[in-house]
Amino acid sequence: MLSVTQKRDGWSQKALPKNYDYTSNLDTWPWATTMPHVVIVGDRGSGKTTVLALLYAAQVKSGATRADDFRFHVGLESLEEISEVFQQLMSGSFPDSAAKEGISSITFHIASRKAGLGLLSRLRSQGWNPGASASLHFVLLRNLDDEMARYRIGGSLVNTKLRDVLESDAMIILVDSTKLVASGQEDPVAAMTTYDAAVESLVSAVQRSRGRGSARRFHPIFIFSKFDSVHKEALRRAELDSAPPAIRETTRRAAYARALLDTNLKKSITRITAREVQGVRFATPSYFFSRVTTEAATGDRKERVRLRQTQGGGWEPDYSADEYLALLESLRKLAIEAGG
């Protein structure tokens, strides 16, 4: 069952158990729904929980505006954990280990409505019906290496998380910007190398798990976490500006991100952007840049999240809100496309 490409790659040779049915139908699994599954992968400490918490913070803010043009609902099973990390962020702390452990998956139901329906209140109201919303199920894959190792020894089918991964509609790949290096600076034993191999292996597993000519598209999403802490030297050597191009400048933005990924996550980005493998087509990757302003640790106080005042007079973490809103919109579109 291993493809030729994989046989060349020592790391991923044993990545998938031989008895795994790659063409099995998603609908036959008990948890299966039309709700798109988004897997979040990231190196240890890359900020997976923080990203999810900031995505929630962006929703809370958008969902409570005067304009009332965005609404969301969080299932009871997910709210306990996500509101805990939200509280921590709003208190100026990063998610603690207990809160991180608590979050393994989360479901959001989101809806937004077009402007200009102000007078047509009935239509406006219908825009919020459950049928008009998009649902997204996020799965956090912690310790990617461990997960893959467990998978390699064959216990995969009882590992629902890995099923989630293989049948997911999108994968958010976190790139810890503090670990980025410039071309020519690569260190073969750097943490990014191992991570790159693990992500590449996972992506190829996803590819193989789809049936030939599968209509479902897989959406790779790269999030450069901690981008405010990226090494300036890495950007300078790559001849990049200190800030990425604006969200709407998609082409320039992609080029900016690729300049970093081609050096740091070479295998993964090559795999993702390869034209077509076994008839499986990946969607064009999208790129987002996350930052949270922090206050340096002092004495007995840990590094803290800086809070900033909002227009309404309250507080919120000082983060790249626009990036998260763009991410949210892109996920909403993805969910609609997937019929979630």
Place this chain on the structure above:
Amino acid sequence: MPCALLGDRASGKTTFLGLLYSAQVKYGTGVQDDFRFHAPIQSLNLMSAVYEGMKDGRFPSATLKEEITELGFIFGYLRKVVGKLPYYIRQQNWARPFSTLRFSAYDVSGEDIEEFIETGIASRPLIQQLLKSVVVVVLVDCSKMTTEIDTPAYKKMLRYDSTVAKLLVAFQTYKKQEYDRLKDSGVKAEAPRIYPAFVLSKFDTLKDDVLARLGLHRGFPESKRQRKEYAEALLRVFVPQTLSQIRGGKIAGVSMDRAAYFLSWVRTETQEGMDPVGQSRIVRTGFAPEGGGEADFSYDEYVEFIEHFRDIAHKIPDEILEAEKFQAQALVRSA
């Protein structure tokens, strides 16, 4: 129609109930006679004690608060059509002159509700009773509204926001489950709806700097729309998760869109230039033909609160009766 009251520790739940009772007494003895209320004896005993204390200038004592686990009133609103009938017909029971609303306050700890949040099963009757509520009254303590992020009050409010958001989603989940159950059993039921009411308690303690920062003035507007905007400006800052989950209810299939907002304040004695020592005392009104010697509080707001439920009481009973009829059928079947 069951109605639940949610409030943080020391947010003024008992005071709110005491003031509501005072307003009921005054409003229910007005000349118009289109609002009446009834309270079971246990509730009446407790509320009378709170009422008496307030007339004596005292806030409810801790012992009295502890005695409250479930407290109920039945509000009766004269039906519009019946109100136009001659007096002697109006008095006949067959005319069903009043639409009723059962207002209950439960003292339920966070741990009690945790079971439902974690398992999705409400096994305890009190929790089931609570989750059946169609009206959810949320007390938001204005004395804890601060823009100083490193204060305990700020953190308390953050925690309270999470708790209320979770509770509201618990209500939505339960309602949706019940609705789906009814639908699966062939009972035609309307899409579930919860009526939230926010009471900004201790409004007189809201700090000027908070209002200034939010661009609000001290007076609460009169028009319904402006009241909503004013209150939501506060909720957006201090309980954003709650506000967003109220709106998000519609996405979950349980509309909570018809939220209403009220203020609660009670004037307390202050001595100029001195900080109050111990529990402050309630200022009482002077005697006048319409009554007197009562706590000086936001009476008009409480009347608004009582009146808010008039429409709901007229509308809801059919749905509730439908659900109760189904439950009775289910019981007969299982017997």
